Structure formats: structure tokens, C-alpha cells
Amino acid sequence: MDPRLHKAAVQGNTASLAALLGEKQLGAKILNSTTPQGNTALHIAAGLGRVAFAEAAAAEHGDLLVARNDQGDTPLHLAARAGKMAVADMLITFITMAGACWPEEEPLMMMNKTRNTPLHEAVKQRRSAVALRLLAAEPNCGHTPNVDMQTPLHIAAREGLADVVDKILDQPWVPEKFVTADNVSGTALHQAVLGGHTRVVEILLMKTAPGLIDLTDAVGNTALHFAAQKNDKRMVRMLLDHRPDLAHRRNERQQSALHVAAYYGSTAAAAELLRHSPDAAEMLDREGRNAVHVAVSSGKVDALRCLLGRVRPAEVVNRGDNSGDTPLHLAAKMARIKSALMLLRDPRVDPCLLNRDGHSARSLVEERVAGGEMDAYVVYLWEKLKKYESRRCKNQQLPPVATYQSLRSRRPGSGSNDEYFELSVGTYTLVATLIATVTFAATFTMPGGYNQNTGLAIHADRAPFKIFVVSNTVAMCSAIVVVFCFIWAWRDPVKFKLDQLTWGHRLTVVACLAMIVSLMTSVYLTVLPTERWLAYLVIAIGACTPAVVILILRWEVFYVPL
Numbered sequence: 001m002d003p004r005l006h007k008a009a010v011q012g013n014t015a016s017l018a019a020l021l022g023e024k025q026l027g028a029k030i031l032n033s034t035t036p037q038g039n040t041a042l043h044i045a046a047g048l049g050r051v052a053f054a055e056a057a058a059a060e061h062g063d064l065l066v067a068r069n070d071q072g073d074t075p076l077h078l079a080a081r082a083g084k085m086a087v088a089d090m091l092i093t094f095i096t097m098a099g100a101c102w103p104e105e106e107p108l109m110m111m112n113k114t115r116n117t118p119l120h121e122a123v124k125q126r127r128s129a130v131a132l133r134l135l136a137a138e139p140n141c142g143h144t145p146n147v148d149m150q151t152p153l154h155i156a157a158r159e160g161l162a163d164v165v166d167k168i169l170d171q172p173w174v175p176e177k178f179v180t181a182d183n184v185s186g187t188a189l190h191q192a193v194l195g196g197h198t199r200v201v202e203i204l205l206m207k208t209a210p211g212l213i214d215l216t217d218a219v220g221n222t223a224l225h226f227a228a229q230k231n232d233k234r235m236v237r238m239l240l241d242h243r244p245d246l247a248h249r250r251n252e253r254q255q256s257a258l259h260v261a262a263y264y265g266s267t268a269a270a271a272e273l274l275r276h277s278p279d280a281a282e283m284l285d286r287e288g289r290n291a292v293h294v295a296v297s298s299g300k301v302d303a304l305r306c307l308l309g310r311v312r313p314a315e316v317v318n319r320g321d322n323s324g325d326t327p328l329h330l331a332a333k334m335a336r337i338k339s340a341l342m343l344l345r346d347p348r349v350d351p352c353l354l355n356r357d358g359h360s361a362r363s364l365v366e367e368r369v370a371g372g373e374m375d376a377y378v379v380y381l382w383e384k385l386k387k388y389e390s391r392r393c394k395n396q397q398l399p400p401v402a403t404y405q406s407l408r409s410r411r412p413g414s415g416s417n418d419e420y421f422e423l424s425v426g427t428y429t430l431v432a433t434l435i436a437t438v439t440f441a442a443t444f445t446m447p448g449g450y451n452q453n454t455g456l457a458i459h460a461d462r463a464p465f466k467i468f469v470v471s472n473t474v475a476m477c478s479a480i481v482v483v484f485c486f487i488w489a490w491r492d493p494v495k496f497k498l499d500q501l502t503w504g505h506r507l508t509v510v511a512c513l514a515m516i517v518s519l520m521t522s523v524y525l526t527v528l529p530t531e532r533w534l535a536y537l538v539i540a541i542g543a544c545t546p547a548v549v550i551l552i553l554r555w556e557v558f559y560v561p562l
Contacts, residue, residue, distance in 0.1 A: 001033040001041070009041040009057075012050030017041075021060060031061040038069035046075035046091065049084035058094050065095055065107055072112030080118040080134065083127040088118075092137045108138040115146040123156040123164060131156070131164045142168030150185065158191035162199045165192075169207040186217035186226070193226040193235050201235065205242055213243050220251035221260075228257040228273065231266035240276045247277035254286040255294075262291040262307065265300035274310045281311045288322035296327045296339045304339050314348040324355035332361035332385065335368060337377045344388055351385060352393035361385055363399040425486050428504055432482035435511045439476035439518070447522035459525050468521035475514035478507040516542045 008016035020030055034040055042064040045054040054075070058065055068074060073081075076095070079088040095107045111117055116124075119141045122131040131152070135142060142152045156164040165188070185191060189212055192200040201223075204212060216222055224246040227235040236257075239246055250256055255263075258280045261270040270291070273280055281291055289297070292311065295304040304327075311317065318326050325333065328349055331340035340361070343349045354360055359367070362385035368378060386401060447468060448458040459465040482504045520542040528535040 001035050002030060005030055005033065005041050006035070006044065009044040009050065009053060010048060012045060012048070012053040014052050014056050017053060017056055031057060031064060034069070037071075040064050040067050040069075040075070042067065042075045043069055043073070043078055046084065046087050047078035047082050049079075049082065049087050051086045051090055054087050055090050055094075058091065062094070062098065065091065065098075066110065068110075068112070072114075074107060074110055074112075074118070076107060076110075076118045077112055077116070077121050080122040080127060080130050081125055083122075083125060083130055085127075085129050085133070088130045089133055092133060096137055106138070108134060109141055109144065111144075111146070114148075117141055117144055117146075117152070119144075119152045120146055120150075120155065123152050123159060123161060126159050126161065128161050128164055131161065132167055135164070135167045139171045142171065148185075151188070153188045154185065154191050157188035157197065157200050157204065158195050160192075160195055160197035160200055162197070162203060165200050166203050166207070169203065186221065186223070187212060187215045189213065189215070189223045190217055190221070190226050193223045193232070193239075194230060196230060196232055196235065198234060198238065201238060205238075213239065213246070216251070219253075222246055222249050222251075222257070224249070224257040225251060225255075225260050228261040228266055228269045229264050231261070231264065231269045233268040233272045236269050236272040237276075240272070244276060247273055247280045248283065250283070250285075254284070256280055256283045256285075256291075258283065258291045259285055259289075259294050262295040262300065262303045263298045265295075265298070265303045267302050267306040270303060270306050271310060274307075278310075278312070281307065281316050282313070284319075284321075288320070290316055290319055292317055292327045293319075293321055293325075293330055296330045296336055296343075297334060299334075299336055299339070301338045301342065304342060308342065308346055314350075317343070317346065317348050318350050318353060320353070320355065324357070326350075326353055326355075326361075328361045329353075329355050329359070329364060332364040332381070333368075335378055335381075337381050340381055341384065344384060350392070351388045352396050352398065354398070358399065360389065360398050362389055362401070428508060429483060429486045431508060432479040432486070432504075432511070435479035435508075435515060436476055436483065439472050439479065439511075439515065442472050442518065442522075443476075447525040462525065464521045464524050468518055468525070471514040471517035471521065475511045475518060478511035478514065482507050482511070513546060516545055 002020070004016060005020055007013070008020070023030075031041055035044075040057075042054055042057045044050075045057060064075065066074060076088065076091045079091060092108065109117055119131055119134045119138075121127075122134060142156075145151050153165065153168045156168065189201065189204050189208075192204060213223060224236065224239045227239060247257060258270060258273045260266075261273060284290055285294070287293075292304065292307050295307055308317065320326050320329075326349075328340060328343045328351060330336070331343060344351065351361055355364075362382065365378060365382045365385060369382070389398060389401075446457040446459075447465065450456065451458055457465065485504050520539045523538040524535050527538070
């Protein structure tokens with residue numbers, strides 16, 4: 001392309017264009033020149049919004065309106081993509097005035113190499129004004145699929161362009177042209193649900209064919225499956241109000257929307273689904289699992305809690321899948337500790353049931369140990385399962401119960417779990433020793449010092465001093481107990497993990513809290529008479545420290561980090 005023409009197109013300089021067109025040796029043929037990427041001067045002007053230049057170029061050489069660059073884009077594609085409304089309107093006007101005299105397809109419907117029309121480009125970039133102008137000129141271009149089988153209606157629904165969706169649906173809608181079997185993203189309704197655009201969903205349900213809500217994506221998911229995945233309670237309610245039987249529709253894996261909600265941990269969606277269709281909890285997927293199974297296998301504890309609180313029949317929580325595994329079996333087999341403990345606390349859950357291999361949940365945990373897993377939490381779960389079996393399965397024949405010795409004999413010689421255990425014991429011992437040392441030293445350096453005549457603490461008669469003495473003693477004694485417990489940890493590491501490690505962790509937490517109280521009371525005694533604000537500031541910081549720790553670690557601060 002002539003550098004002068006390129007500069008004129010970038011700047012929108014119509015005078016320079018007129019001068020170039022007036023040169024005898026160049027003439028109108030200069031407008032046919034292109035850049036290395038195949039862009040004409042009209043492409044450049046359209047993409048930059050140079051209206052006057054684009055109008056002059058189009059008037060001089062009308063074939064530029066259908067010229068394509070290396071990507072197959074026409075000038076209208078670039079104007080729509082960039083949202084240049086004035087240029088787009090001018091191009092559409094020129095195209096409309098020319099009528100049906102184009103050698104190729106209609107310019108408003110021309111596709112680039114990805115089969116995107118100008119309307120595709122406009123809605124992809126959320127250019128609503130340009131999209132509405134295109135639809136006004138060509139109302140039938142809203143249902144043309146691109147290479148990804150996405151129509152402008154799909155994209156507008158996904159982007160939440162309610163006005164564009166409404167305009168597209170003003171034209172008669174033919175479902176066969178709208179939905180394709182290989183469209184993995186589903187219909188426009190699926191896309192609107194996925195984007196959480198309730199207004200678009202309302203328009204689609206109101207203005208499209210009644211069967212739209214029944215259409216699925218390539219793997220059989222309805223729009224309700226998508227709403228369950230996104231945990232959109234409002235969308236779930238809207239779809240079920242429109243078609244209640246959607247709760248019982250399955251995809252190719254035989255999963256209902258409740259299965260999907262359980263898999264993704266969508267508690268709000270699951271609660272709404274069960275409110276509309278309580279019997280959806282009884283539906284089974286291809287593996288014979290209900291939503292409770294799925295919540296356990298996916299490790300979604302909140303979803304499991306939601307289901308247990310809303311599912312009534314005991315048969316659901318004790319249902320065996322194709323392998324005979326109940327949700328409790330799955331939790332034991334997959335070491336879902338929190339899920340298993342939650343199930344055990346539910347009185348409807350039967351720990352005595354056997355799967356098709358003759359295993360109870362407890363014996364499945366022992367199988368994990370036989371495979372080399374000797375995690376403290378797994379052994380803790382084993383203890384709990386034994387306890388519940390002994391209470392509720394006295395008259396039933398179950399697999400023999402293993403002993404501590406047999407479990408230890410199956411344990412691998414050394415591994416990362418042992419190394420982590422050694423590191424934890426060393427850390428606790430070091431922390432407890434430091435606390436004991438500091439608190440012991442504080443005993444002989446009382447806040448405010450001693451009376452030189454009597455040898456008594458100066459503040460001994462004050463209430464804060466008494467609180468200091470008690471809290472300091474609690475911190476020191478708790479730390480000493482932890483030290484002694486951990487000294488004997490090597491005698492029986494498995495039993496230690498089960499019975500003593502939790503207490504050691506709790507006593508360490510108590511010692512740390514007592515140290516904070518000691519700090520606050522000692523500062524209060526020594527600083528308050530001279531700097532009241534400083535004393536209160538230290539007390540406020542100390543009081544907030546436990547809250548900050550809980551805020552960072554949540555309630556995990558009370559559990560042993562193994």
C-alpha cells in the first residue's frame with residue numbers, strides 16, 4: 001500500500017485521498033492496494049472510526065465494501081468489532097442502498113474464516129448499538145452459526161445483551177436452525193443460565209418455542225443442569241416454576257440436576273431443587289449413586305450437610321450403588337474423613353451394612369491401612385467406626401476387627417508421613433519449651449517489681465496481678481504437660497496420634513492464650529498509671545489476637561494439623 005494512502009486512512013484525511021485519486025498514474029486503482037495483512041484503506045478507516053474517509057473511499061470504489069483481509073474480515077467486520085457505530089451505520093447504509101447487486105453473498109451476512117458475521121463480532125465485543133443496527137438492516141442474521149456452532153443469539157445470551165436477544169427473537173424462530181447436536185455449549189438458554197442473566201432467560205422463555213427449555217447440550221444437560229452447576233438459586237427456581245419436571249431430567253450419565261449440584265457443592269441450588277422436588281434425592285446415575293453418594297465422592301462437605309438436612313427417607317442415605325457401597329462406604333474407601341464423621345453422627349446412617357464384597361465401612365478403612373496408609377485421621381476414623389459398630393451392630397455378623405498391633409505391622413517402614421510426624425512432634429516440643437521458659441522467667445520478674453523491705457510484689461493486692469499470676473501459671477503448666485507428653489511420643493506413635501496429640505495441641509493453644517492474658521495484665525499494671533491509652537491499646541491488640549488467628553485459619557486452629 002502506498003504510504004501516503006495508509007497515512008491518510010489512519011488520519012482520516014479526505015483531502016489527501018482526493019489528491020491521490022487525482023494523480024493520473026494512480027487514479028482509483030490505488031484503493032485496491034492492501035497492507036501485508038490484506039487490509040484495504042477502507043478496512044483501516046473502518047477499524048479506526050474515520051467516517052468521512054470511509055464514506056469517500058466507499059463512494060469511489062464500492063467493491064471495497066466486500067473486500068476481505070487475510071482473516072476474511074470485511075470493513076464492516078472491523079467496524080462492528082471495534083464498536084465504531086458511525087462507520088458501521090454508514091457502511092450498512094451503502095450496502096442497503098446497493099441492493100442485491102453483489103457478486104458474492106450479502107455483505108451483511110458475509111463470514112470471515114471463523115464463519116463469524118459482523119453481528120457475531122458485535123455481540124462478542126458487547127457492541128449492542130452496532131448489533132441492533134445490523135439487526136434492523138438484516139433481521140435474519142441472528143441465527144447463523146459460526147465454526148464453533150455459536151449463533152449471535154448464543155453469544156448475546158451469554159454476554160447478557162437482553163436488548164439484542166429481544167431484537168433477534170422478534171423474527172420467527174426455527175428450532176432446527178437454532179440448535180445443533182454437536183453444540184457442546186448448548187442452546188442460548190444454556191448460555192444465559194451459565195452467565196446468570198435472568199432477564200435474558202425471561203425473554204427466551206417468553207418469546208421462543210415452548211420446547212426450548214427441553215433442549216440439551218451435546219451430553220444431555222438441560223439448562224437446569226447448568227443452573228445447578230453455577231449454584232444459581234434464583235435461576236433454578238425460575239426454570240422449575242416454568243417446567244417442574246426438569247428436576248427429573250437426566251443427562252447422558254444419568255445425572256439429574258441434583259447430582260450436578262452435589263458434585264459442584266452447590267448448596268443453594270440443591271436446597272431449591274429439593275424444595276421443588278423432594279423425591280429427586282432418590283434418583284440414581286449410571287453408577288447407581290444418588291446425590292448423597294456424589295457429595296461424598298466429590299468431597300463437598302457443605303453439599304452433604306445440606307442433603308442430610310433435607311433428605312428424609314433413611315433408604316436414601318443407606319442406598320448402595322452398583323457395587324453395593326453406601327455413602328458411608330464411599331467415605332471410608334476414599335478417606336473422606338469429615339464426610340464420614342458427618343454421616344456417622346446422623347442416626348439414620350447404618351454402619352452395619354456390607355457392600356457386595358462383604359466389607360463394612362470399618363473394614364474398608366482397614367483395607368486402606370493394609371495398602372500402607374497410616375494417617376492419624378484415618379486411624380481416628382477407624383476408631384469411630386469401631387465404636388459405632390460396637391453400639392449398633394451387636395447382633396450382626398461383620399468382618400473381624402483388626403487390632404492396633406496388626407495395623408502397626410502393616411505400616412511401611414518409613415515415609416513422608418513419618419517424617420511429617422517427626423517434624424510436628426519437634427515443633428510442638430520446641431513451642432512448649434519456649435512457653436515454659438518464658439513463663440518461668442516471668443514468675444521472678446513480677447510486674448512492677450518487689451518491695452525492697454518486705455520482699456513482696458508491689459501489686460500483689462490488686463486484682464489484675466492475681467489474674468497475671470493465674471494465667472502465667474496456666475501457661476507454664478500447660479506447656480510442661482505438652483513437653484512431657486511429647487517426650488513419650490516415640491513409645492507408640494499410632495496410639496500417641498490418636499489419644500495424646502489432640503490433647504497436646506489443645507494444651508498448646510491454652511498456653512498461648514494464657515500468655516496473651518499475662519501480657520495484657522502485666523502491661524495494665526505497669527503502664528496504666530502513666531499512659532492510660534497505651535495500656536488500653538495493648539489490651540485491645542491482645543484481645544484481638546485470637547480473633548485474627550481464627551479469621552486466618554478458620555476453625556482449623558482447633559484441629560491437629562497432620
